Amino acid sequence: MKLSYGQKDLRPSLKHRTCPICGSPRRRLIYKQHFTGSTLLSGYHVVSCANCGFAYADMIPPQAAFDRYYRHFSKYEYRHHGGEVSANDLRIFERLADFICRSGISPRSATLDVGCATGAFLHVLASRGFKNLHGLDPSPDCAKTAARLYKIRVVTGTVFDLDRRHGRYDLIMLTGVLEHLCDVRLAVQRIVDRLTPNGQLFLAVPDVMSLGSSRNAPFQQFSTEHINFFTATSLRNLMAVAGFERIAQTRMMRQQGAGATEPVVGGLYRRAARMVKMRIDCQGHAALQRYVAASQDADRRTRRVIANASRGGKQIIVWGVGSLTQRLLAAGLLKASAVEAFVDSSVRMQGRRIAGRRILPPAALHGRSEPILISSWMFQEEIFQEIKQKMKLPNRVIKLFNRVYM
Numbered sequence: 001m002k003l004s005y006g007q008k009d010l011r012p013s014l015k016h017r018t019c020p021i022c023g024s025p026r027r028r029l030i031y032k033q034h035f036t037g038s039t040l041l042s043g044y045h046v047v048s049c050a051n052c053g054f055a056y057a058d059m060i061p062p063q064a065a066f067d068r069y070y071r072h073f074s075k076y077e078y079r080h081h082g083g084e085v086s087a088n089d090l091r092i093f094e095r096l097a098d099f100i101c102r103s104g105i106s107p108r109s110a111t112l113d114v115g116c117a118t119g120a121f122l123h124v125l126a127s128r129g130f131k132n133l134h135g136l137d138p139s140p141d142c143a144k145t146a147a148r149l150y151k152i153r154v155v156t157g158t159v160f161d162l163d164r165r166h167g168r169y170d171l172i173m174l175t176g177v178l179e180h181l182c183d184v185r186l187a188v189q190r191i192v193d194r195l196t197p198n199g200q201l202f203l204a205v206p207d208v209m210s211l212g213s214s215r216n217a218p219f220q221q222f223s224t225e226h227i228n229f230f231t232a233t234s235l236r237n238l239m240a241v242a243g244f245e246r247i248a249q250t251r252m253m254r255q256q257g258a259g260a261t262e263p264v265v266g267g268l269y270r271r272a273a274r275m276v277k278m279r280i281d282c283q284g285h286a287a288l289q290r291y292v293a294a295s296q297d298a299d300r301r302t303r304r305v306i307a308n309a310s311r312g313g314k315q316i317i318v319w320g321v322g323s324l325t326q327r328l329l330a331a332g333l334l335k336a337s338a339v340e341a342f343v344d345s346s347v348r349m350q351g352r353r354i355a356g357r358r359i360l361p362p363a364a365l366h367g368r369s370e371p372i373l374i375s376s377w378m379f380q381e382e383i384f385q386e387i388k389q390k391m392k393l394p395n396r397v398i399k400l401f402n403r404v405y406m
């Protein structure tokens with residue numbers, strides 16, 4: 001893909017996407033999402049295709065901007081755990097591996113995991129007797145970690161780099177990848193070109209239909225990284241367009257840290273003997289509308305908590321500069337004028353600016369008296385412990401979320 005950035009403005013131009021599945025330009029608006037201070041994008045429109053019903057983020061930068069982002073800002077290296085995934089992630093990989101083994105896929109299959117991060121899923125398959133295992137990931141650090149931890153060879157690159165040099169595989173897996181891609185159909189084309197004639201494809205994505213029973217920060221699914229919102233039907237449609245049929249399907253709830261959950265739908269696909277007809281996805285649009293309403297409802301409390309924290313023009317310090325903070329700033333729930341400084345434990349963020357304020361390392365908090373607002377759902381308690389137990393800071397600490405623990 002050729003980049004066509006202007007000489008002065010390095011930001012890629014935003015364009016309408018046609019439907020990533022059926023190609024239709026007709027769309028219905030569900031929600032406009034905005035971010036302040038994201039290195040990747042300033043927001044997008046969540047829309048659904050008026051033809052096939054698939055929901056996706058419209059008005060986003062081109063694929064090349066996402067490729068750059070994942071090469072440089074990968075969160076999937078799990079650096080703070082020495083490259084090892086959490087026990088929760090290991091559990092979901094085990095359940096997905098159970099599904100793959102139950103579906104009768106031979107452990108002798110030449111297997112490629114696209115977007116494999118540090119190779120944990122491949123490692124789980126190795127423990128089930130799979131021997132011919134390969135990984136592909138855009139982050140060079142992930143390849144090093146996979147070799148060190150699991151002795152699994154991971155090639156650095158994106159799904160769009162896949163070509164003849166990579167050989168062919170009996171099983172290609174993409175777990176938690178398709179929801180991040182701008183050019184979904186091109187990605188599918190690259191993958192199916194690398195499959196042996198009887199090869200199978202395993203795809204797993206967040207399941208829009210079950211968002212109502214999941215737990216996380218409001219609007220978390222509309223993060224800076226998620227730009228496609230699949231249902232089982234739209235996933236099936238994507239593969240139908242490529243001439244593939246679904247032979248098995250699974251649904252599960254992925255446990256994340258601190259009681260957060262994300263619904264996952266997975267499917268196993270193979271080349272179809274005859275044309276597979278698309279089915280209109282009539283439910284995704286309404287499911288996302290319900291999700292928006294529930295998120296807006298949760299935001300009302302967030303607005304009150306922030307207003308209380310900065311009552312009387314008090315300046316606060318905000319810990320956390322992720323999607324949540326970027327969204328709260330853009331939506332006006334968090335006013336930059338009320339923030340003295342931002343803090344983040346990620347070294348990559350420190351020294352940068354968000355909404356004109358510097359992002360400081362946690363150590364910079366010693367000796368400051370402002371109240372600290374924790375702006376994270378997933379790490380709220382972890383950050384609270386760090387402030388109170390490890391750093392022993394006397395500051396007043398405000399939590400955004402009143403959560404019930406599981």
Ligand SMILES: [Zn+2]
Nearest residue numbers: 019022049052
């Ligand atoms: Zn469509």
